[in-house]
Amino acid sequence: MSSELHKFIFDGLPVRGMLVRLTGAWQEILKRREAAGGYPPEVMQLLGEMTAAGTLMQSNIKFNGALILQIFGDGPVKLAVAEVQPDLSLRATATVTGTVEPGDTLSRLVNVNNLGRCAITLDPKDRLPGQQPYQGVVPLFGDQHEKIENLGDVLEHYMLQSEQLDTRMILAADGQVAAGLLIQRLPMQGQGNLQGQQRSDEDEIGRNEDYKRIALLAGTLKREELLGLDVDTILHRLFWEEKITRFVPGTPTFACSCSQERVSSMLRSLGTAEVESIIAEQGRIDVGCEFCGAQYGFDPVDAAQIFTSQASQLPPAPTVQ
Structure with a gap:
C-alpha cells in the first residue's frame, strides 16, 4: 500500500489541515528492525507517531533540507529519531537500553525524572560556510512540571512557540499504519482563502470560533478511526458541514541516506x-x-x-x- 499525505484548506476560514497515513513506508521501517528483534509495542507506537508527526511538520514548512525530530531522556528509550526530507523520503530508529513495561507511556519511556526533551532540527541541504542547523528544544513536561503523556501535545506547544500559530495534532501508530492529523490556524496576511478580511482583524481571527470549532472536531477523532479509516472517510466524518479544498496528495516513501x-x-x-x-x-x-x-x-x-x-x-x- 502507498503512503499518503493530503493537504487541505477550509474555504473562507483561517484554517488549514493535513492528514498523513504511512503504510508501506512505515512497514519498511519496521521490517528493517526485524533482524534486531523489533521494537516493543510501546516503542513502536512512539516511533510511529514521531514519523507521522515529522512528515506533517516537514510538509508544513518551506525548507530545502531535512527535518529531524528527536526525543531523548532518562527512560529505557534513550533516543528516538525520525528524519524526513523535502521530497517526503523518511527514515526512523529508536535506541532501547532498558526494560519497557507493558503500557508504558511517554513519561515512562523517556521522561522518568523530567529530563526528557524533544528536539526539532532543520538541517539545510546546501549549507553556507559557517551555517549551522536550526534547532528548537522543548521539555516533555508542562509549565507546572506536570509530565506530558501525549506526543501531539508536546509538538503543539513547540509549533505555538516557533510559529506563533495555534495547532491541533492527533497521532496514532501500530504495526501496520502510522498516521496523523494536523489542524492549524493560518496567519491572515498572504493567505488566499482569507480574501475580504482586514489585516487589523488578525488577532481576533486567530482566536475566533472557526478555528476552535474545527480543532474541537479534530479532537473527536478516535485512534482506531485514524488507523483504520481511509482519508476520504475521515475527512467526511469530521468536517462534513465544512467546505474543503484539497490539493494533490504527496507520497511519503522510505529511504536511507547512509552510504x-x-x-x-x-x-x-x-x-x-x-x-x-x-x-x-x-x-x-x-x-x-x-x-x-x-x-x-x-x-x-x-x-x-x-x-x-x-x-x-x-x-x-x-x-x-
Whole structure:
C-alpha cells in the first residue's frame, strides 16, 4: 500500500489541515528492525507517531533540507529519531537500553525524572560556510512540571512557540499504519482563502470560533478511526458541514541516506590513531546503519585508504621561492 499525505484548506476560514497515513513506508521501517528483534509495542507506537508527526511538520514548512525530530531522556528509550526530507523520503530508529513495561507511556519511556526533551532540527541541504542547523528544544513536561503523556501535545506547544500559530495534532501508530492529523490556524496576511478580511482583524481571527470549532472536531477523532479509516472517510466524518479544498496528495516513501562515503567520513573524523587502534584490536571495522540495517566493513587496507584519499584531495603545499 502507498503512503499518503493530503493537504487541505477550509474555504473562507483561517484554517488549514493535513492528514498523513504511512503504510508501506512505515512497514519498511519496521521490517528493517526485524533482524534486531523489533521494537516493543510501546516503542513502536512512539516511533510511529514521531514519523507521522515529522512528515506533517516537514510538509508544513518551506525548507530545502531535512527535518529531524528527536526525543531523548532518562527512560529505557534513550533516543528516538525520525528524519524526513523535502521530497517526503523518511527514515526512523529508536535506541532501547532498558526494560519497557507493558503500557508504558511517554513519561515512562523517556521522561522518568523530567529530563526528557524533544528536539526539532532543520538541517539545510546546501549549507553556507559557517551555517549551522536550526534547532528548537522543548521539555516533555508542562509549565507546572506536570509530565506530558501525549506526543501531539508536546509538538503543539513547540509549533505555538516557533510559529506563533495555534495547532491541533492527533497521532496514532501500530504495526501496520502510522498516521496523523494536523489542524492549524493560518496567519491572515498572504493567505488566499482569507480574501475580504482586514489585516487589523488578525488577532481576533486567530482566536475566533472557526478555528476552535474545527480543532474541537479534530479532537473527536478516535485512534482506531485514524488507523483504520481511509482519508476520504475521515475527512467526511469530521468536517462534513465544512467546505474543503484539497490539493494533490504527496507520497511519503522510505529511504536511507547512509552510504560508504558517509561512513568513511565518520571514521575519518575519529582520526588516524583511533581508527588504527580499532583495527589493531578487532582486525577490521564493521559499522551498521541504525536506520536501515545496512552493513559497511573496512579491513586494514580500506581503513588506510580513508586517510590516503583525504590526503590526495588536499591542495598542494606552497613552494618557497
